[in-house]
Every structure is written in structure tokens, then in C-alpha cells.
Amino acid sequence: MLFKETLRTVRRDEMVDITRQVASRVAQSGMQEGVVIVYCTHTTAGITINENADPDVKLERSHAIE
Template identity: 70%
Template sequence: MIMTETLSTSRRDEMIDITRKVSSLVSQSGVRTGIAIIYCPHTTAGITIQENADPDVKHDVLMRLDEVYPWEHPKYRHAEGNTASHLKAMTVGTSQTVLIEDGRLVLGTWQGLYFCEFDGPRRRQYHVKLMQG
């Protein structure tokens, strides 16, 4: 089964913690052992696993991505003007796979799942596929 979740972003670049929502979907599904695939169907957003204890990590990640992929560059040619967003999404990736054991996501102590917005603010979706096994 595929579940689709919708969220609204508020800034051009942000990382939104979706760990609780995905954990809730796992709990409600009845899947005890298996995998969860969390997928982003957008070309200017992504999904990552990152530290969820210190909010400065999100700040630092977004800051560094901005340094590597500046919003404006004299050689960018994409007409929409959001080339940096595409590059950031490509770097972060569109999906994460997380193990499920005892009906819970198997994440490290400091890990969380994040929806990464790089071209906001927008209304976005991500999909969660749970597989028993």
C-alpha cells in the first residue's frame, strides 16, 4: 500500500521533520517487520535522514548547500531560475529506505526523517510505501 502525505513549506529552503508522521503510519499499518520507503515526487525537494537532536545541524546543512549551490550563478541557464533547487534535490536524493522491526522504524538514537524543501514555499507531497517481510 502507498500512502500519500501532504505538507506546506514556509521558506525557500527548509528541512521538515516527518519522523513522527511516518512512524505513525507504520504503527497504524500493522506491519511488524519489513521496510518503509519514503519517496519525494518533486524535482526541487528531497528526503533525507539526518540528526534530529540539534536544530543547528539543519541550519548548517542548508547553509552549506547554499554555499555549494548558490541561488544565482552567471552560468545557470534554466529559464525558471531555480537551478540551485534542482542541484540540491539531486544531491540529497528523492527517497530513503528504513527498516521496520517490532512495528517501529529502525532509526539511530539521533536520526530523523526529513522532507527537504529547496524551492518553497509550496504545497508538497511525499509517499510512503510499507512492505511486510
């Protein structure tokens, strides 16, 4: 099963939480078990896995890029 999402950002460096979109697609699929693969086709974008337990992670990321 394949789903496509298009994300829009407003800043050059931005972290976007896609947890809800992914969870929604998993629910929509009706699957009970399996693996979710998130793939980004854009060459200047990336995917970061973060548990969102510490809000400073976003700040650390933006400082690392500067």
C-alpha cells in the same frame, strides 16, 4: 501498502521532520516487520536522513545552500 502525505512549507529552504508522520503510518499499517520507503516526487525537493542529535545540522544545511 501505500500512504501519501502532503507537506506544506513556508520558506524556500526548509527542513521538515516527518518522523511522527512516518511512525504513525507504520503503526496504522499494523505491520510488525518490513521496510519503509519515503519517496519525494517533486524535482526541487529532497529527503535527508538525520538523527537530530545535533541541532547545528539544520544550520549547516542552510549555510551550504547560500
